[in-house]
Amino acid sequence: MGSYREAYQRSITDPAGFWQHAAEAIDWIDPPDRILDDSTAPIFRWFPGATLNTCHNALDRHVHSGRGDQPALIHDSPVTGITRTWSYRELRDEVAVFAGALRRLGVERGDRVVIYMAMVPEAVIAMLACARLGAVHSVVFGGFGARELAARIDDAQPRLVIASSCGIEGGFKGGFEGGIENGIEGGIEGRIKGRKVVRYQPMLDAALAESAHVVDWCVILQRPEAPADLVPGRDLSWADAVLDATPADCVPVAATDPLYILYTSGTTGRPKGVVRDNGGHAVALRWSMENIFGVRPGEVFWAASDVGWVVGHSYIVYGPLLAGATTILYEGKPVGTPDAGAFWRVIEQHRVSAMFTAPTAIRAIRKEDPEGELLSGRDVSCLRTLFLAGERLDPRTYEWAGDLLGIPIVDNWWQTETGWPIAASPRGLQELPTRPGSPSVPMPGYRVRVVDPYGVDVPAGVEGVIVLGLPLPPGCLPSLWRDDERYVRSYLSAFQGAYLTGDGGMFDADGYLYVLGRTDDVINVAGHRLSTGAMEEVLAEHPAVAECAVIGVGDLLKGQIPRGFVVLRAGVGTPPAVLEAELVARVRERIGAVAALRRVDVVAALPKTRSGKILRATMRDVADGREEPVPATIEDPAVLEALRPVLRTPR
Structure with missing residues (x-):
């Protein structure tokens, strides 16, 4: 474990030095002269006093370095039959224009914006436009129920909501010849050629009626499958919003300013808003793309997730773009769009170097195509590594995928709260062997311990509660949105000086971690x-x-x-x-x-x-x-x- 062990030990014994070096990969307006603020422990802040802009680091810096014509974003949508590619320059220009449109509607640094959209490129553009202005975005799944959306609106108190008129879910049969047939009539859901089309506007209207907070505007992306009926004086179409808008420059923000809020739970009562800061987030994700995922500038990275999840934030939008890679936004399913060979088609067509998805997606493919026959004839030789995370990766799925693809299958473990992997095999740092049932070893910056109910470390091979020593590394949540007390109570109070992951597990004799599930999944028989x-x-x-x-x-x-x-x-x-x-x-x-x-x-x-x-x-x-x-x-x-x-x- 030579180079991995050296990097890990330095991150633990000299965290300031380790992360100061990692921060050199980021463009700063005011570089950090202090790395960690521990004056308010157990709440810590990384890179206090430094300023930057995340959108600049994700887009503008690559244009300025001469790579503006490189593909930045590929939108692959089998549910609409549309595939489109944006270069870094094209994406930068569209983001700047939409940021100008938001500014014209009153959005300024520190304001919140709720994004309620399907897997469309405008969702990525909206997120980056908020970052460009220093506004704080909160992405809520398109199609989320009205009550949950209302709770998030009341908690975040956004100046405006950006929504798409509908989402398109499920598979299709018979292709797309003939285009849209008669649209859909009435209700929230309908079908077009076997596709389920979900209207978002009725749920948005109900949420705004239920919430106490009043937004200034709603910007609606009208999709042809189900255009929305706009509310005069409140709703503005995306096309009208950007009409004659003046492109906005990047706004400097403090490294400790929030970039986004991502709600993890709270269908009843106040939802729990995980905050991600600008500076620590940029440093950690840039480091992880190169050192954990082994992705270099210009390569194609595909996270088959949704921008409503933390994986979408970290590894569809920000991580690949911060690293200068090409990212894929996929509007489809692993099966049914049109079949269980959909992933292999995307990998072949776009020459994907590394892919990230959930074990469930691979299990769904195996269920429909157990012998992997739909891979036959596909050239997926470009794919070096398949990363799987999101829930427990069972050894059978791990082995099936490895045998089928003939490449390393890298389990990795992390949480919405951490924002990037706690444990993995760091493919860019050192290609450690992987083991079935284990997400491999702790990543630099994470002081991973397995303890008994009294907080005492247990020996290798003994199960216990997984905790993370403080401070958490950059990129992890510094707190919850406007609720430091709840953050301490929920995560930091069970064991002194440690963050409670809520997962149980153990280390083996070689230092490999095994995550055995949520602690509430341990039963007493x-x-x-x-x-x-x-x-x-x-x-x-x-x-x-x-x-x-x-x-x-x-x-x-x-x-x-x-x-x-x-x-x-x-x-x-x-x-x-x-x-x-x-x-x-x-x-x-x-x-x-x-x-x-x-x-x-x-x-x-x-x-x-x-x-x-x-x-x-x-x-x-x-x-x-x-x-x-x-x-x-x-x-x-x-x-x-x-x-x-x-x-x-x-x-």
Whole structure:
């Protein structure tokens, strides 16, 4: 681990020196002469006194360095049949014009702007335009429910909202010949040639009616699939907003000023707004692109995520552009647009060097095309590395993808709060071997510890709670939006001098970290603490299983017992009763009778968030008879409704 170990040790023993050197890759207006402010610990600030502009570092600096004609952004939209590329100069110019339009509507440095858009290039332009002005953007998933959108509007108190008129979801059948057929009529949802078109305007109208905060304007991107009916005096079309707008220059901001707010939860009560600052964010993401992802200027990087998630912020928009790479914005799915070969088509067509997606996406592809036949005939030799994160990467998916593609599969672990990987194999620093079930080793700057309930470090091979020593490295949240007290209470109070990740895990003897799931996914069966993640790993190894979930449900005798749910690969003909017996036997053999897994249900699908995380807590609530609100992040509520009878049926 030579060069990795040297870099990691320096980041721990001399964090100021390490990050001062990393900061040299960023253009500063007033360079940092002080690296870390610890005067208000446990809340820390990186690069106090320095000034910069994030948009300048993402766009203008590359134009000024002579690479203005290099592709910066590729929008690939199989749901509309449109693909378009912007050079760095073209993207800079469009961002400057839209920033000028926002300024004309009253947006200034420090103002908040809520962005409620589909995966369209204007979403990226809007984010960068806010950064250009020093305004603070808060991206809310297009299609989020009105109540959740209203809560975020009330918390962020934006000057204006930027929205697209609709989103287009799901797959399609029969291609796009003939174009749009008759549009869609009425309601929020409709279909055009098999595509689900979701109108955003009714939800935006309802949210604005419910929220106490009043915005000055709404800028609406009119999409031809479902144009919105604009409200006079409040709504302005994107086209009208930019008409004759004067391009805006970059506004200097403090390194400690917020760049964006990203809400992580809060369907009831006040939502939790993670703040990302400008200086630490730029330094950390620029460093991570080169050293973790191994991406060089001019190469193509694809994060198959959504700008509504932290992955979209970090590795669709800011990270690749800060590094001078080409980034792909993909409006589609891993399957169904048009088939399970969609990812291979994008990689081949755009010559992708490195890709980032969720394990769920790969499991979906494996379910539909278990032999990888749709990769046949595709030239994906350009792809060096596949990075997977967002939820637990089971060894079977790791091995399937590696065998199919013949390249390193790099698990990595991080959170919305951290903004970039806590643990990974740093491909640009040193290509450490990867291991199934492990996101490899802690990244520089992260003091990763595994502790017992009293905060004492546990030996290698022993499970515990994963915490991060303070200060967190640059790029991590400095606090929550306007709520330092809640930040300390939620993350910093459980263990002195440490940030609580909420995940459990262990180190092995070689220093590789194993993340075994959220600590609330550890169940207590007759006094025995058992990891549902370990049981899932056993189920996932069965050749018939495409994906699975294990939850703990209440039991009068044992307190809790585990229940398993599996989705089968395409073409599996094993009778469910036979498969259940095989799976139960596997868990008993691998974990022991103490696991008490007696029931495994075969289901058509598992309820997930839009980022692909299985809603285990929601499934547990339904099984235990608690009628908690359905999370606003759910991708398809119908999946949960179909599963309710199974969850509620005792056996």
